[in-house]
Amino acid sequence: MARHSSAPQSSNQTARKVVLVGAAILAVVLVIGFAVSALSRSGIGGFCGDEQTISVAAEPDIAQHVRDLAEDADGCYSFEVEDVSSADIAARVTDRQVLPDLWVPDSAVRLAQVSRDVQIPFETVLNSLASTPVLIASKNAQVDMSTWTAALATPGLSIGDPVRSGVADAPILAAASEVENMRSNQEALSASVAALAQGQASRQEAPLSSREMLDAVAASGGAAVVTEQQAVKFQGEVPDSGVTLGAPSTGAVFLSYPLAVTAQDPTRRTEVTEAAQALRDATASDDFGTGLSADGFRTADRAPLADGAGIGETEALVVRDPNRLHSELQRWRLLAMPARSLVLVDTSGSMGFVMPGSAATRIQALVETARTGLGQFPDDAALGLWAFGGAAGQGGMPYAEVSPLQRLDTPVDGVPHRDALAGALGTLPGLVGGETDLYTTVLDAYDMVRSTYDPNMINSIIVISDGANDAVSPLGRDEFLAQLRERVDPSRPVIVVTIGLLEDADPEMLAEISRSTGGSSHIARTPAEIVQVFAEAIGQRGGA
Known part of the structure; x- marks a missing residue:
């Protein structure tokens, strides 16, 4: 009986040993597998599976x-x-x-x-x-280095491309930091940014690269905003350039x-x-x-x-308030980036009325003002012109394209688009007549500008009108505004700037159009104000 009883026990022990050995082998395999997997992921010791x-x-x-x-x-x-x-x-x-x-x-x-x-x-x-601080490289230039706010007001200061580089943002952020820390004030900052942007807007060529700005300073004198890294490399390559480097006493913004x-x-x-x-x-x-x-x-x-090398120890300037940071940069880019604007001109019957205190009609005064305003745009700006009103409409639409939206330096029949557009403005008086379908025109214009959006420009629509939406339109006021707001896409912003002529305009409607898209609204009540208001609209290109 003992032998019979011992046989099953021996069998059980053998089975148990097999299980234990098998479990141990499995554990080793798993450990090795995990190790190889980890080595493979980390590439240690030459172990590497498929590279990611x-x-x-x-x-x-x-x-x-x-x-x-x-x-x-x-x-x-x-x-x-x-x-x-x-x-x-x-x-x-x-x-x-x-x-x-x-x-x-x-x-x-x-x-x-x-x-x-x-x-x-x-x-x-x-x-x-x-990291590298953004500084001012200069030669034979008078630059007020007490603050960035003061330095930005330097005549002829080169700042590069506000679209393609954070270098052009840095001095604006530095000045905003000074305001935030009570080393300067908002009024001085606004004035300096406006002056700087005016210099950007008056250029007749594409913005220079940092190296091109440094070469220009070395050759002809002046001042330019560049990074320490760019300037130090330049000094190493052109040791006798005479270009000196510095930052205002308040500090500098660092690229990180x-x-x-x-x-x-x-x-x-x-x-x-x-x-x-x-x-x-x-x-x-x-x-x-x-x-x-x-x-x-x-x-x-x-x-x-x-x-x-470089400018040595300098305080790092930062803007703590994200709202201030965003608003200052948005304002700077709106002012400094090249414009891409489709101008919508009201040619309804009332535009043929004579302006008070003038022998010119409303449309004649507007054409003269627009031609003057055209000279304020640099060659890299893009402008187009539509006329909207009963007599201007074509193909069943209440508007017509008078001149396509393209850069002012684009050749058109042997002449720059700037000259062709100036000539197209002269045809507007002949289109006057009929009623105003403002709603359809604005929506279709918005669709066109958004569908051809250029991220390197400020995409906008400028609406110039002396009246409300008085045509038979399939859209009511509320439906129009709802559709306009639905079209607004923060990643492809298109702002609408409105200019109302005289007291006949519907200022509330025009202002609501602008507000819905982040634009600004203006009213010109006299012939003299038309020039002023048109210049303001061009200069702001954004929220008032």
């Missing part, structure tokens, strides 16, 4: 350093680094294109702006890869080059974040810091450059 491709957009001046980071980063990632300006990223947003997985803009301000436009919160993995996850596919955000962390960790290497210094960049801690 991570797209990276980087500001052109920092892009090569991002590529260097990508070479040194741990992990099984294939980083595809592309030189992309902040303006080009904004254009991708406008065109509904897919954003890169990671983005290194020149500043956190640009990062926040695009995040707001796409309504997706971007995760900042590293606040700063590198943050690293952020901008992937829009939620299923990839975890792996993209891990890739970003690998780049972040690679910044700790001595070689990375050495490469930045050799290229004129400061490290993220903003420590001054070695050997006395």
Whole structure:
């Protein structure tokens, strides 16, 4: 019986040993599997499975350093680094294109702006890869360096492209910081920004690059806003340029080059974040810091450059109030960016009435004013002209295109569009007659400008009318305003600026049109005021 009883026990023990051995083997396999998987993901010891491709957009001046980071980063990632300006990223947003997985803009301000436009919160993995203060390079120029607010009023100050670079934003932010910290006042800031923007608007060519501005200062004198990194490289390449560098005594705004996850596919955000962390960790290497210094960049801690290069120790100016930051930048860009405006001129019967105190009709006075105003636009502005009124309508519509919307320097039958547009204005008196269908005209104009939106310009519509919507229209007032508001897209803003002529205009309706789109509204009650109001409308191009 013992042998019979012992046989099952022996069998059970053998089975138990097999199970234990099997479990141990399974555990070892799992551990090895997890280890290999971890090694594969991290690329340690040569273990690497399929590489994950991570797209990276980087500001052109920092892009090569991002590529260097990508070479040194741990992990099984294939980083595809592309030189992309902040303006080009904004254009991708406008065109509904897919954003890169990671983005290194020149500043956190640009990062926040695009995040707001796409309504997706971007995760900042590293606040700063590198840094450089924005300063003033000058030669034989009188620049008041007490504050940025004062420096911005320097005649002929070159500031670059407010569309494509955060460098042009920096002095505006510096001056706003001074106001916020009671080192200056809002009135002085507004005056300086207006004067600076007027200089931008009066240019007859595309904005210069930073290198071109430095070359111009070296050759002819003057002052330009550039980064320390750009200026130090220039001084190294042109040691006898005579260009000196400085920042106002209040300090300077630093570009910080943050690293952020901008992937829009939620299923990839975890792996993209891990890739970003690998780049972040690679910044700790001595070689990375050495490469930045050799290229004129400061490290993220903003420590001054070695050997006395650059401007040395300077206070970092920041704007704490996000509302102030947004409003000042919006105002600056509205004033400084080139205009792209479709002008809608009322040619209804009442525009043939004689102006009080003048022998000219309303339309004649307007044409003369518009021709004068045309001279205030630089060649890189784009303008078009529609006439709306019963006699002007074509093809069953209450309006007609008198001149297409295109840049003023575009050749048209052998002459610039500017000259062709001036001639087209002269045809408006012959179109006067009939009633006004303001609603249909504004909606169709809005659709046209929005469908051809240019992210590098201020896209707007200027409506000039002496009356209300008095034609038989399929739309009522409330329905019209509702449809207009539905068309407003924050990522493709089109503002409507309205100008009412004389007391006949419907100021409440015109103002509501402007408010609905973020534009401004103006009333001219006398012939003399037409010139003034037209200039104000052109100058503001945005909310009053």
